[in-house]
Amino acid sequence: MLHKLRFSPYTSLAPALILILVMLGASLLYAIAESLGFISVINQSEVNFKAWRITLTSDSEFWVSLGFSLWVSITSTILASIFALLVAVWLSEHRAKSENPQSGAKWDTLALNWNLAFPHLVWATALLLFLSQSGLLARWAASLGIITFTDQFPVLIRDRFGFGIILHYVTKEIPFLALIILSILQSQPIGYDVVAENLGANRWQKLRYVTIPQVLPALLAGALLVFGFIFSSYEVPALLGIGYPRALPVLALRFFLNPDLLARSEGMVISLIITIIVILVAMVSLKLADKENKT
Amino acid sequence: MRKAITLSLRILLYFILVAPLLLFIAYGFSTRWFFPAPFPTELTTLTFARAMNDSRTLTGLHEGLLIAIIVSLLSLTLAFPAARVLGLRQFRGRQFAWLLLFLPTVVPPLAIGMGLNILFLQLGLAGTIFGVVLAHLVPTLPYTIFTLSSAFARYDENFEHQALALGAKPNADIFQCYFADDDSQSSSSDIICLSNFMESIFAHFADWRRKDYHSAYFVICGGFGRRSSYHWN
Numbered sequence A: 001m002l003h004k005l006r007f008s009p010y011t012s013l014a015p016a017l018i019l020i021l022v023m024l025g026a027s028l029l030y031a032i033a034e035s036l037g038f039i040s041v042i043n044q045s046e047v048n049f050k051a052w053r054i055t056l057t058s059d060s061e062f063w064v065s066l067g068f069s070l071w072v073s074i075t076s077t078i079l080a081s082i083f084a085l086l087v088a089v090w091l092s093e094h095r096a097k098s099e100n101p102q103s104g105a106k107w108d109t110l111a112l113n114w115n116l117a118f119p120h121l122v123w124a125t126a127l128l129l130f131l132s133q134s135g136l137l138a139r140w141a142a143s144l145g146i147i148t149f150t151d152q153f154p155v156l157i158r159d160r161f162g163f164g165i166i167l168h169y170v171t172k173e174i175p176f177l178a179l180i181i182l183s184i185l186q187s188q189p190i191g192y193d194v195v196a197e198n199l200g201a202n203r204w205q206k207l208r209y210v211t212i213p214q215v216l217p218a219l220l221a222g223a224l225l226v227f228g229f230i231f232s233s234y235e236v237p238a239l240l241g242i243g244y245p246r247a248l249p250v251l252a253l254r255f256f257l258n259p260d261l262l263a264r265s266e267g268m269v270i271s272l273i274i275t276i277i278v279i280l281v282a283m284v285s286l287k288l289a290d291k292e293n294k295t
Numbered sequence B: 001m002r003k004a005i006t007l008s009l010r011i012l013l014y015f016i017l018v019a020p021l022l023l024f025i026a027y028g029f030s031t032r033w034f035f036p037a038p039f040p041t042e043l044t045t046l047t048f049a050r051a052m053n054d055s056r057t058l059t060g061l062h063e064g065l066l067i068a069i070i071v072s073l074l075s076l077t078l079a080f081p082a083a084r085v086l087g088l089r090q091f092r093g094r095q096f097a098w099l100l101l102f103l104p105t106v107v108p109p110l111a112i113g114m115g116l117n118i119l120f121l122q123l124g125l126a127g128t129i130f131g132v133v134l135a136h137l138v139p140t141l142p143y144t145i146f147t148l149s150s151a152f153a154r155y156d157e158n159f160e161h162q163a164l165a166l167g168a169k170p171n172a173d174i175f176q177c178y179f180a181d182d183d184s185q186s187s188s189s190d191i192i193c194l195s196n197f198m199e200s201i202f203a204h205f206a207d208w209r210r211k212d213y214h215s216a217y218f219v220i221c222g223g224f225g226r227r228s229s230y231h232w233n
Helices: A002-007 A008-036 A049-054 A061-097 A103-115 A119-132 A137-145 A165-188 A191-198 A203-232 A237-238 A250-254 A260-295 B004-026 B044-052 B055-088 B095-105 B109-123 B128-155 B160-164 B169-211 B216-232
Strands: none
Touching: A002 A203, A008 A049, A008 A260, A008 B044, A008 B055, A008 B128, A049 A260, A061 A165, A061 A203, A061 A237, A061 A250, A103 A165, A119 A165, A119 A237, A119 B004, A165 A203, A165 B004, A191 A237, A191 B004, A203 A260, A203 B109, A203 B216, A237 A250, A250 A260, A250 B109, A260 B109, A260 B160, B004 B044, B044 B055, B095 B128, B109 B128
8 A cells, every 4th residue: 555655646736736736726715715805804705796796787997908908919920920920930031041041040039039038027117218208219319309308209118009018028028939939930841831832832821831831820829818818917117117008917006905894896807817718718718729730 | 131130130130139138237237327317327235235235135155055055956866766766667657747746847836836825734744844845846846757757768778787687786877877978958957946046046035024834835925915005116
């Protein structure tokens, strides 16, 4: 018996799995309990759906934030995917043509990884320093005589439509998606596009009928993960966003930190809704990746 | 012509990538850089020195590094047996174990942090270094297991058998086998933990105004919110 236990794979898995399950399970359970008005700190143990009802009424700020979050995450994901595709195709074509493919490739991969290594907050702060109304770009415009006061500079960041947040995520996610696409393109036999070229395909046709079908499943899976990440992340919208409309995670944390403990329930409701949406998206992404592995 | 365009595009790309660093250096080592001036007017190391002499920066740095080191060591130790089994063996429930490990990577940190906060308040772990370490393990552990197990997928257990047959002491040589083989992989997961170093360092930088944080995520989320509103509004 002891022997069996010692060599069971679950003995090795146990420490990591137990830790994760306890922490994750407890946090989700507490989140659900609090969203139902069950707040042990103030001895409130009556279950009700008040917080859910307040959050989901048609004039609550939740819907505005949901729309804002969806707009920002969907736009960023689509733009990042398109640019990543272009960058990856450009890099891999360039690599195939150059005489010394190794040296250039090394630098490009390094450059892409370098961007990945930047924490989101550092990148966002840099964007803010560069693009805000008193930022570096505005200063340069002023010294060229284009503007004289800071308020003449267009609001490029911390704007109503979340363009700053979108700009941040697009620039930050291009390298991530481009690396995924590059790894697919490199694992394919090079013959396909040569065959297409021989059959008279032009550049656009090659991209449309050869390259895109090759990378699409992986790109879609990656894009969905990116969407989930952007949709649920807090710090960038907090730094580059404004007071209204605010992103869903920002709203959730605002409620959660409210001194009125009853408002915490609403924060929990919003965070649970974010969790559900992200898990659904991740499941679709997993399915897509799975399908790709089988073919 | 074509070559020139490619080259200039590439240079532009590289410039964009180093620009943030240059920007921080420009702001960090200058003073009284007011609006219309296109470039820093007064270069000085005073700003930097003041930040480095600030006890809050130093405690933040110190605690951040401490937490990061503990988290990295703990997640490597806990992930190692799990990754080995997942990488080398086929057994019933393997898929399910993968799925469970995948969960913390998709559940938003915000949700985990808000829930854990309540648990930690009740356990008295809120605001302790140990609590912050525990909270950090939830996202780092799966990542470490994923990277390590892909190394084990290429690892041949027979190396160990061979070493044992040649008269190696069990523990000593098993370690030599491991580290000869997955040096590159374990260092890459170290890098992932390292980025968590940076995260927690940042978190502490951000939180120097209030020490009563509740969990790591809380620090990261709440701290940055406060920092941003403090600095930018």
